[in-house]
Amino acid sequence: MTRQARVTYHRPRPAGAAGRDRGPRRATPLRGGRKGPRRGGRGRRTPENGTVIRIGIVEDDAASAALLLDHLRRYEKDHGEQFDVTRFADGAQVVAGYRPVFDILLLDVEMPELDGFSAAEKIRQVDRDVVIVFITNMTQYAIRGYEVDALSYVLKPVPYFAFSQEIKRSIARLRRRSADYLLLTVDGGLVRVATDDIVFLESAKHRTTVHTVDGRYSVVGPLKSLEAELEGKSFFRSNSGYLVNLRHVLGVQGSSALMVGGHDLLISRPRKKAFLAALTDYLGARHA
Amino acid sequence: METLPDIPRVLTGIAEWAACLLYVLLRRQRLPVRRLVLVAALALGVLVAVQELADRLPLALWSLGMAAAVAAMYTFIVTAARVSARDAGYFAARALVLAELVAALHWQMHCFFFLPEGRPGVAWQVAFGAVMYVASFVLVYLIETRHFRPAQPLEVTSGELASAVAIALVTFFMSNISFLNANTPFSGRLGLEIFYIRTLVDLCGFVALYAQQGQRLQLRARADVKAVDEMLRRQHEQYLQSKRSIEVVDRKYHDLKHQIAVLRAERDEGKRASYLDDLEASVSGYAAQARTGNGVLDVILTSKSLECAEKGVDLTYVADGATIDFMSAMDVSAVFGNALDNAIDAVMAVPEPEKRLIKVALYATGGFVLATFENYFDGTLKTEDGAIVTRRADRDRHGYGLKSIRHTAEKYGGSMTVSAEDSWFALRILLPVPATSRTDDPGALAR
Numbered sequence: 210m211t212r213q214a215r216v217t218y219h220r221p222r223p224a225g226a227a228g229r230d231r232g233p234r235r236a237t238p239l240r241g242g243r244k245g246p247r248r249g250g251r252g253r254r255t256p257e258n259g260t261v262i263r264i265g266i267v268e269d270d271a272a273s274a275a276l277l278l279d280h281l282r283r284y285e286k287d288h289g290e291q292f293d294v295t296r297f298a299d300g301a302q303v304v305a306g307y308r309p310v311f312d313i314l315l316l317d318v319e320m321p322e323l324d325g326f327s328a329a330e331k332i333r334q335v336d337r338d339v340v341i342v343f344i345t346n347m348t349q350y351a352i353r354g355y356e357v358d359a360l361s362y363v364l365k366p367v368p369y370f371a372f373s374q375e376i377k378r379s380i381a382r383l384r385r386r387s388a389d390y391l392l393l394t395v396d397g398g399l400v401r402v403a404t405d406d407i408v409f410l411e412s413a414k415h416r417t418t419v420h421t422v423d424g425r426y427s428v429v430g431p432l433k434s435l436e437a438e439l440e441g442k443s444f445f446r447s448n449s450g451y452l453v454n455l456r457h458v459l460g461v462q463g464s465s466a467l468m469v470g471g472h473d474l475l476i477s478r479p480r481k482k483a484f485l486a487a488l489t490d491y492l493g494a495r496h497a
Numbered sequence: 498m499e500t501l502p503d504i505p506r507v508l509t510g511i512a513e514w515a516a517c518l519l520y521v522l523l524r525r526q527r528l529p530v531r532r533l534v535l536v537a538a539l540a541l542g543v544l545v546a547v548q549e550l551a552d553r554l555p556l557a558l559w560s561l562g563m564a565a566a567v568a569a570m571y572t573f574i575v576t577a578a579r580v581s582a583r584d585a586g587y588f589a590a591r592a593l594v595l596a597e598l599v600a601a602l603h604w605q606m607h608c609f610f611f612l613p614e615g616r617p618g619v620a621w622q623v624a625f626g627a628v629m630y631v632a633s634f635v636l637v638y639l640i641e642t643r644h645f646r647p648a649q650p651l652e653v654t655s656g657e658l659a660s661a662v663a664i665a666l667v668t669f670f671m672s673n674i675s676f677l678n679a680n681t682p683f684s685g686r687l688g689l690e691i692f693y694i695r696t697l698v699d700l701c702g703f704v705a706l707y708a709q710q711g712q713r714l715q716l717r718a719r720a721d722v723k724a725v726d727e728m729l730r731r732q733h734e735q736y737l738q739s740k741r742s743i744e745v746v747d748r749k750y751h752d753l754k755h756q757i758a759v760l761r762a763e764r765d766e767g768k769r770a771s772y773l774d775d776l777e778a779s780v781s782g783y784a785a786q787a788r789t790g791n792g793v794l795d796v797i798l799t800s801k802s803l804e805c806a807e808k809g810v811d812l813t814y815v816a817d818g819a820t821i822d823f824m825s826a827m828d829v830s831a832v833f834g835n836a837l838d839n840a841i842d843a844v845m846a847v848p849e850p851e852k853r854l855i856k857v858a859l860y861a862t863g864g865f866v867l868a869t870f871e872n873y874f875d876g877t878l879k880t881e882d883g884a885i886v887t888r889r890a891d892r893d894r895h896g897y898g899l900k901s902i903r904h905t906a907e908k909y910g911g912s913m914t915v916s917a918e919d920s921w922f923a924l925r926i927l928l929p930v931p932a933t934s935r936t937d938d939p940g941a942l943a944r
Binding site: 353354355356359360361362363364368369370371374377458459460461462467482485486488489490492493494496 | 811813815816817849851852854856858859860861862863864865867869873910911912913914916919921923925926927929930932
């Protein structure tokens with residue numbers, strides 16, 4: 210149970226794949242009649258500045274919900290954002306017929322029917338991407354948010370400043386997810402690959418082998434030029450021959466990095482410290 | 498000009514052997530006596546033989562002969578004293594210089610007393626040599642015992658080893674240059690004087706090595722004091738925390754006694770129930786104990802949240818304590834204690850109480866454990882001294898805290914980074930989960 214919910218690596222599908230429905234749904238309680246507005250494809254994923262951010266408030270106490278709504282309205286004004294807010298009076302309500310249309314969910318931990326934590330676990334089974342923020346009071350201090358990839362929470366009664374900071378982070382986290390692509394020149398044409406899907410790039414004489422989660426491409430051109438194109442993304446040159454996507458590093462053992470797909474790549478000695486530091490910042494910032 | 502005889506190679510061999518033996522005897526972890534005697538006897542034979550053999554080599558191969566002698570000394574030390582390779586190297590460098598010094602000093606005096614005509618015979622010469630050697634080595638032993646603790650490993654760093662080796666090599670070559678080639682700016686030319694020059698250069702080398710060891714000890718002592726200081730400080734904090742807890746319990750106990758008395762006296766069921774509710778509410782706050790799955794972490798988080806509550810700091814954490822089961826209790830308390838102290842110090846510098854926010858997260862991702870400590874800070878204050886790290890009154894302790902966290906992270910093969918962005922300061926620690934304590938099956942990792 211916990212392992213399913215503890216999301217570690219999510220792998221967006223390449224463009225064109227049907228946006229939100231990934232594989233068979235596991236949970237039964239989440240089927241239902243409620244039809245939320247649904248946008249096509251990956252539309253929800255990358256709210257740019259100016260687009261509407263969809264927020265769900267799940268809170269049984271009306272006064273508390275009203276306070277959150279006030280805070281959200283104030284935030285809209287202060288930061289020039291636009292929120293589309295829906296309120297649910299219990300965890301059971303949001304879970305019933307849940308559709309992954311929300312960008313952010315504000316979940317009260319203590320609710321009469323279905324508590325916020327159990328609701329989050331159910332939601333995570335079908336929606337790995339929605340940013341969950343728990344709202345709780347002192348007495349439930351020790352929340353196990355890591356099990357549902359919610360690594361911070363706000364304490365009741367919710368003060369505006371702390372809340373605004375949490376919303377700011379959540380929005381930043383949404384915007385970081387913007388998908389982008391790399392055009393690869395392979396023999397016989399061009400291939401478009403999502404940068405998130407690239408596991409690592411390997412230098413091979415005058416060509417570069419691009420290892421992705423789905424397969425390999427042999428690209429004309431040196432590693433250097435691709436490295437320049439990926440500048441500022443989560444890639445790190447772990448030695449002269451490899452450019453590694455930090456997103457797909459599963460572990461580090463001695464002087465090699467374990468990658469998705471079972472690759473075991475050498476990290477050159479002088480670069481190991483910088484590699485670990487880059488990985489620390491990448492992983493630490495990704496979940497923040 | 499008369500040609501002076503140089504030190505007989507046998508004597509050089511004996512001096513090297515005695516110098517090695519001296520450092521071996523300084524260690525408590527050496528071989529048992531019987532085997533030590535055996536190894537020492539063997540080493541004496543080898544060292545003398547190497548010297549004799551080196552004597553027969555042409556001058557061009559002189560350095561080869563010396564290298565062989567040094568290698569033999571190193572082997573002797575590493576076998577007999579049972580020290581690490583680096584420590585043995587450190588000892589070998591010192592032994593080489595010491596052997597040169599004693600041999601040179603003895604030969605200088607020997608030549609002075611016995612070389613002119615009509616001086617006492619071989620028996621006297623041997624006796625003099627024996628007394629000189631024994632006296633010198635005993636004296637040096639007494640001096641060196643002050644600088645080496647027999648039971649403690651030296652833990653020489655590679656930098657320290659390198660400088661000791663450099664001192665030894667420079668001393669060795671400078672002292673011998675007059676004998677290899679009389680035609681350099683550094684070569685002595687006058688009879689007995691060149692013996693004196695050699696002794697002096699060797700003495701300088703020995704003094705330099707002695708001073709180096711003294712400095713090492715001082716540095717280490719200072720680090721020890723700091724560590725002990727830090728520990729005492731923590732213990733003191735723990736004590737204050739316990740004291741506060743006891744006071745709270747005392748107070749609650751008195752309150753409870755009165756409340757129970759009131760409850761007993763109350764006949765009305767409805768009122769009674771409402772009193773009980775009040776009672777429950779009044780103690781619910783004290784259930785705010787951290788339960789993360791790691792006992793040490795629970796203690797730290799609990800005491801730090803109480804501290805934060807007192808100071809009006811909003812500390813929230815999401816922590817999977819089971820992920821750091823592989824860390825020792827000391828390390829957990831050092832890392833989390835230091836990181837939280839830093840964060841608390843930083844937010845206390847923020848004037849608006851509602852902005853004193855600290856967020857802590859500890860979780861596993863893939864084969865890594867990540868700990869992040871984030872705190873709001875007043876951007877204007879921090880940029881004053883350029884660096885994003887330190888700007889506290891208690892600068893010394895603060896710097897030490899971060900260093901200690903980095904040190905611990907690196908000890909586990911991990912890494913620590915700090916960054917400041919958008920008024921938030923973030924301290925991030927990454928630790929690779931050791932292969933043995935990895936609980937997830939490989940399938941889960943490769944997902």
